[in-house]
Amino acid sequence: MTTPHTIAIDGPAASGKSTLGKLLADHFGYIYFDTGVLYRALTYVALEQAVDLADAAALAKLAQTSNFEVLPPTIADGRQYTVLANGEDITWPLRAANVERNVSQVAAQPAVREALRDIQRHIGKSGNVVMAGRDIGAVIMPDAQLKIYLDASVEERAQRRAQELNARGRSISYREVLDDLNRRDAKDAANTFLADDAITITTDGRSPEEVFQAILSVIGVEAQA
Ligand code: CDP
Numbered sequence: 001m002t003t004p005h006t007i008a009i010d011g012p013a014a015s016g017k018s019t020l021g022k023l024l025a026d027h028f029g030y031i032y033f034d035t036g037v038l039y040r041a042l043t044y045v046a047l048e049q050a051v052d053l054a055d056a057a058a059l060a061k062l063a064q065t066s067n068f069e070v071l072p073p074t075i076a077d078g079r080q081y082t083v084l085a086n087g088e089d090i091t092w093p094l095r096a097a098n099v100e101r102n103v104s105q106v107a108a109q110p111a112v113r114e115a116l117r118d119i120q121r122h123i124g125k126s127g128n129v130v131m132a133g134r135d136i137g138a139v140i141m142p143d144a145q146l147k148i149y150l151d152a153s154v155e156e157r158a159q160r161r162a163q164e165l166n167a168r169g170r171s172i173s174y175r176e177v178l179d180d181l182n183r184r185d186a187k188d189a190a191n192t193f194l195a196d197d198a199i200t201i202t203t204d205g206r207s208p209e210e211v212f213q214a215i216l217s218v219i220g221v222e223a224q225a
């Protein structure tokens with residue numbers, strides 16, 4: 001394989017998409033785009049404006065009239081990027097419990113997915129991009145030159161996410177995170193796709209660096225074939 005210029009990374013929550021996506025983007029000098037941010041940003045704005053989360057048309061309209069921007073980090077507080085919604089910095093609120101609990105319901109609605117599709121495809125078309133989500137390889141960038149599906153057991157993912165949240169100062173137990181992930185996995189299942197031509201990497205017991213090397217060797221091995 002020649003160096004891929006479009007890389008899709010899909011997989012369930014806390015499988016390592018952002019971590020690996022960022023490593024690959026930095027390695028190749030590409031943009032990293034985490035599409036989950038869009039669904040989270042829409043959920044945040046809908047909650048702020050008390051929009052009925054079951055009203056697909058209202059959510060789709062909100063998606064079309066809101067201005068979401070993903071920028072390089074503007075503050076050195078551990079963030080990977082800065083997210084603005086209509087000019088408001090919502091980078092950390094996007095990770096809050098109320099967004100986490102409601103995002104899958106918002107994302108499950110076809111009108112919402114359609115409203116957010118073009119912006120994702122537009123970013124994908126610009127090339128030199130690593131894009132992470134649930135449906136990137138199958139729906140958003142079906143022509144991506146490299147498609148990775150990262151997987152891990154829900155127990156391992158819960159352990160990682162609990163550690164991450166507690167390190168960031170949110171006191172939450174492993175059990176609560178596990179329950180949240182199980183609930184979110186179930187709601188996300190209908191829109192999480194393993195593309196036919198994706199390479200699946202199971203990451204249980206493997207560090208981000210090991211997974212990164214595995215992905216590079218997939219690219220390298222194919223290049224020699
Ligand atoms: O980081 P984590 O995997 O926990 O979540 P995320 O990638 O920020 O995604 C948050 C939620 O957005 C997911 O649980 C899905 O409900 C939704 N999502 C989606 O439906 N499609 C995508 N391409 C990305 C996220």
Ligand code: CDP
Binds near residue numbers: 208209
């Ligand atoms: O983006 P996604 O929700 O798929 O996962 P993430 O936020 O990149 O990763 C969740 C946590 O798992 C982070 O704290 C990573 O350091 C850790 N982790 C990983 O991403 N990959 C591994 N192979 C092992 C741990």
